[in-house]
Amino acid sequence: MGKENGFVEEITNIDENFAQWYTDIVLKAELADYTDTKGCVAIRPYGYAIWENIQKYADAEFKKTGVKNVSFPMLIPESLLQKEKDHVEGFAPEVAWVTEAGGQELDEKLCIRPTSETIISTMYSKWLNSWRDLPFVYNQWCSVLRWEKETRPFLRSREFLWQEGHTIHETAKEAKERTIQMLNIYADLIENVLAMPVLKGQKTESEKFSGADFTYTVESLMHDGRALQSGTSHYFGQRFSKPFNIKFQNREGKEEYAYQTSWGISTRLIGAIIMAHGDNRGLKLPPKIAPIQAVIVPVAAHKEGVLEAANALFEKLNGNFRMKLDDRDQYSPGYKFNDWEMRGVPVRIELGPRDIENNKCVVVRRDTSEKIEVSLDEIQEKLATILEDIQTNMFNMCKENVERRTTIAKTMEEFKHNLEVNQGYVKAMWCGSAECEDKIREETGAKSRCIPFEQEHLSDVCVCCGKPAGKMVFWGRQY
């Protein structure tokens, strides 16, 4: 295909070097860039606009369930971080410490929040009196910092943007229901907006959040068959409420410690979108999240009436769709076609003199490359239908990848073989021991993704040790 030159040949082949392909997309589609602050990226307008669309959707869904937004300090005194034993063990090694400020050494050093359970718990303790005050269902959109050794834009950045919801409840039952409710919002966002099928389940003891009773997760599978933890929802029981003294007078007039949850999604999701949908032509964005849903590229723009018609079409569609008119005069239409394909815009609309004569335009789908002639009188309705169809098709393409890469293993031989051939998810029975998890990871590179809510009975015994096994687990190598 003659037009696939220019930008496109600069992108590494997706099947030859997926990691480099990913970096190429991040930089060339201008989603993010490396900065002088090692391990931290700048998110550029096009990347940030994706995040804003995620925020807009998620925030509205949160609020429908009674979530209220708040803001807590980014700095946490060392003594606070240390109050919950498992939590500090999990997070202390990877925090950044402020030791000097305002020209002086601090008496007590302050960490930049890696997550905010501790500082929020102290405030909940202060604010809570009676069961009548409950629940607190608060969330903050902010950034957190974790001093990772190896970083990659969006996937594992030292600083990343996220939302962290923190709730306390009168009963364990209500708190547990909230963890599921939020997990379902995440699953819905990822499936219906980001067009990626998710796997829902519970993390094993080894993989749960530091300080949680249990952790629910939604996992997605990338183009290369590796898994990505895309959102988590934690139930703490009273693990924080006891050391942090979050108690209330219950309906019987007695003191009781509150039941707590937290849940989060982050800019990792942008990494997931790139890696689940992209191809050799570049980024491919689901219409519901794309900052630009359709770009109009005038053809032979120097000819009389073309730019005017392109402008008129833009005005007609903008508002109903997120539109862009590419009227740059220093680039050829061919260059622009490649450029917008690389940037993942779901639909390109070509409009030239002959189209205008015939009162039509040419709509080109990013997902299938299909070219569709559409009358200018019908473009409004047709574009809506085409975008919906792209959204559905992208989900289905992703789903096919997941199904193709999901296998069953009843022996370790099968397990290793499947991963070598397929990457992807391996379903296998598990006895429940951390030893078997460790051994599987050492031998295959795969971690447990989760104990899925939808269980299947594959056999009676653990794939690793052969002892009785009650649970089926999804396993996979991960990002």
Add this chain to the structure above:
Amino acid sequence: MGKENGFVEEITNIDENFAQWYTDIVLKAELADYTDTKGCVAIRPYGYAIWENIQKYADAEFKKTGVKNVSFPMLIPESLLQKEKDHVEGFAPEVAWVTEAGGQELDEKLCIRPTSETIISTMYSKWLNSWRDLPFVYNQWCSVLRWEKETRPFLRSREFLWQEGHTIHETAKEAKERTIQMLNIYADLIENVLAMPVLKGQKTESEKFSGADFTYTVESLMHDGRALQSGTSHYFGQRFSKPFNIKFQNREGKEEYAYQTSWGISTRLIGAIIMAHGDNRGLKLPPKIAPIQAVIVPVAAHKEGVLEAANALFEKLNGNFRMKLDDRDQYSPGYKFNDWEMRGVPVRIELGPRDIENNKCVVVRRDTSEKIEVSLDEIQEKLATILEDIQTNMFNMCKENVERRTTIAKTMEEFKHNLEVNQGYVKAMWCGSAECEDKIREETGAKSRCIPFEQEHLSDVCVCCGKPAGKMVFWGRQY
């Protein structure tokens, strides 16, 4: 007034101790609270909802002018901060330093951004090539940290939320126009949404932003007559673009350094709202920014049909207005009246059995305490009108305060006298020297607020030194 007990008597009298009154409002209206991180507050749901309304309005206005949102790292390497001489002198003394991270001492310490000119300038240098790329008109909503010695919630917090816009342009003219454009958006927000008149002008050399060529400001006046800098817009010329090497090939094919601006508003505005509008009954929120515009308080809620009618009224109005139904059964209506007045809700709707019988409700205005009987058939339209009227009246009340407290001084005697009697703004001629500014501050406690765009010729000589003076300046004590 018998019902004014309960909450109300706990609030310090506004005219006896304004500072304590302010703190009482912040805590009792549950806008924010002190945390274990000294000098940093937690913004509670009710306070954060005000910020969200400010964000929503400002962000939409920004975007209409082509602003795009982005995210830059919160940590800035020391070497970067030091690249612009005046800038580092202004900010270095009040930054917080990260010196350890991931279990190790850092080779180069990193400051938590006090503002982001430096880190953003390095990226602009990387991204800019040609005049065709310009302008960059980017903004981020984030928090920044400045290690203030004395802090007060919202007004002067070590960490505060803000937006910082950073732009680069092809010409000085375009950049200067952008600073005015953004200042006008701030003025419009503060006057038309927050219902406070603003004073627009240019900061003197002593009061401008560290590193700027000049700074424009919008100033507001608080209930007690002190001024508050409410938003600023800076023109940098090439002061950053030269040390940071932000250059482009211009239309003549030559290299040129870009022309730069930055501009910001912060959660200080919440402090301004409290202090400009509040009274002895508590907070008073302009309808356009109030998280709850009208609260329905059922009277004799135990009687048959009352709660149902209150619920029906809520359902009817919610969606068109930001509504709250207070159906708490542990409080009396009188307690609720005080409670919602203290929280500044613009309108209270009382609904009791006799109202229901007569197909009406009683609307009580927070600003005037006026009680208005409204037919339930007309409540939709009447409520809209009443809220608009409250918005206008609150602006006018504020404006009267500013006018009453704005005086002219032609001598230092008058200057001191006016401030003693009135606080407020003193208008006086100024010779332009920093010495006179210093002397005026020492003798009166007032700083220059700004050189207003609307100049008046009060006399030919400086109020302080008696030398020729070409500029009229607004002066005032400040927050």
